[in-house]
Amino acid sequence: MPGYAHCPSSHTYAARNGPAPTEDRREPDTATNAEPSGERLSTAQEPEHLHARPDWLCRICGEPWPCLEARTRLLAEYSDFPSLLKIYLSAQMYDALDDFTAHGEPAPLNLYERFISWARNRPPTR
Numbered sequence: 398m399p400g401y402a403h404c405p406s407s408h409t410y411a412a413r414n415g416p417a418p419t420e421d422r423r424e425p426d427t428a429t430n431a432e433p434s435g436e437r438l439s440t441a442q443e444p445e446h447l448h449a450r451p452d453w454l455c456r457i458c459g460e461p462w463p464c465l466e467a468r469t470r471l472l473a474e475y476s477d478f479p480s481l482l483k484i485y486l487s488a489q490m491y492d493a494l495d496d497f498t499a500h501g502e503p504a505p506l507n508l509y510e511r512f513i514s515w516a517r518n519r520p521p522t523r
C-alpha cells in the first residue's frame with residue numbers, strides 16, 4: 398500500500414456559512430430616486446446631459462461629464478441635499494474609475510476635481 402493515509406481531506410466543505418460576498422454594494426436608496434421637492438425642473442423639454450460610458454463624456458455636449466450643464470442641474474436638484482449629491486457623485490466617480498482602468502490604464506488623477514470638488518465648493522448659482 399502506498400502511504401496514502403495522510404491525504405488532507407478537502408471534502409469538509411459542508412459548512413459554507415461564510416458571509417455573503419460583497420456584491421450588494423448599492424448605496425442606500427437615497428441617491429437614485431431622490432427627488433427633493435417632488436417636482437422636476439421646469440426645463441423638462443431639454444435633453445438631459447447624461448454621461449455615456451465608458452468614455453464618461455456628456456451625451457449632449459461631448460464635454461467630460463459632469464459638464465457644466467450637468468453640474469448646474471445637479472446642484473439645483475440636490476440643492477437641499479448637498480450630502481446626497483456627494484454620495485451620488487462619489488458613486489459616479491468610482492464607476493468612472495472602474496471604466497477608466499478597465500484595461501489596465503493608470504487611474505486618472507483628476508477624478509476628484511472633476512466629479513466632486515466642484516460640488517463641495519459650490520459656485521454661485523443664479
Ligand SMILES: [Zn+2]
Nearest residue numbers: 446455458464
Ligand atoms: Zn453636457
